[in-house]
Amino acid sequence: MKRFAFKVFVFSFFGSVALQLSSCKEEQKSSEVKQVEVTFKKEGELQLKKAITDSLITSLDIEIADDEYSTQTGLMYRSSMANNQGMLFIFPDTNDRSFYMKNTQIPLDIIFVSEDKTIVSIQKNAEPMNETSLPSEAPAKYVLEVNAGLSGEWGLNKGDIIEFTAIN
Numbered sequence: 001m002k003r004f005a006f007k008v009f010v011f012s013f014f015g016s017v018a019l020q021l022s023s024c025k026e027e028q029k030s031s032e033v034k035q036v037e038v039t040f041k042k043e044g045e046l047q048l049k050k051a052i053t054d055s056l057i058t059s060l061d062i063e064i065a066d067d068e069y070s071t072q073t074g075l076m077y078r079s080s081m082a083n084n085q086g087m088l089f090i091f092p093d094t095n096d097r098s099f100y101m102k103n104t105q106i107p108l109d110i111i112f113v114s115e116d117k118t119i120v121s122i123q124k125n126a127e128p129m130n131e132t133s134l135p136s137e138a139p140a141k142y143v144l145e146v147n148a149g150l151s152g153e154w155g156l157n158k159g160d161i162i163e164f165t166a167i168n
Helices: 002-023 068-073 150-154
Strands: 044-049 056-065 085-095 108-113 119-126 140-147 161-166
Touching: 044 085, 056 068, 108 150, 119 150, 140 150
Parallel strands: 056 085
Antiparallel strands: 044 056, 044 161, 085 140, 108 119, 108 140
């Protein structure tokens, strides 16, 4: 009887181990990389104005980049942006700035703006995916990115001004 009980115990033990091992098989994982589309999120409104006349050039919906992650990422990994949209970078200090187009698929105009919200320089038609440095011509606290060619269409010049409000 002891022998029979021992056989039942051994059979039960190894049977349960085998069952556990078979149920713990790794599920086959997909090797597909999921593409996530980064979409525009309106976080504020911005107006571009002529310096001399204070007349409105255009209004834009803006996304605001004001932390380390968003200022490093910017408009990377996006396939498009509407002409009435832009991204406003807000830095904690005024300094010489330099941008590049790494992982940025959209050609852009990069508008550098001083602390008093005056445009100090414009880098027009920045080439997508190009890692060449695109510096400001003077210290800037803000940088506005819009679709390439728009600053020319609007007749935007150094000395013109921006005004913006954030929405929560």
